[in-house]
Amino acid sequence: MSYFAAILHMEKPELNQQYRQQHLDYLEQLGKQGKIFAKGPFVDGTGGMVIYSAETIEEATALAEADPYIQAGVRRLELHEWGMMK
Template sequence: MLYAMIAKDAPGSGQLRLDTRPAHLNHLEALGKKLVFAGALLDAQDQPEGSLVVFEAETLEEAHRMAEADPFVAAGVFGSIEIRRWRLAINTSGAEL
């Protein structure tokens, strides 16, 4: 099953995001094939203001554990996180999902 994490950055967390980014990327890489895709949500000036991450997980609880293990969470980069069941309808990326 696929789950989407929609996370919005806490106000004023831009530098904290930059400082924590290497650990965040290591965490995402460590998820291996459980990570479907991930990237920053951008504001009108193309600056990060959150993240969108799609996990493959057996349960909602497993998806929450993966999200909560993200160093951005522990560091306080994210002001809010929402985890939702997600269904792929169209895939033009060429990636097999």
């Protein structure tokens, strides 16, 4: 299992609240499946980050691109494999 950091850059702040609950529900569903390691907004309002737990970059990409924020263009996705240091 690998970790992938999805940085969700704010693109359309005027639509953020409209899609927020769908985004949170989506992440909650993935969390129950063990696909979310960590998540949260940036305190400066510029977006947020989700760290996915996935087998491949392709799986992580599919999970991240299915987020309602990304689907609606509210946020722009930047995805990187994360080498967590313990």
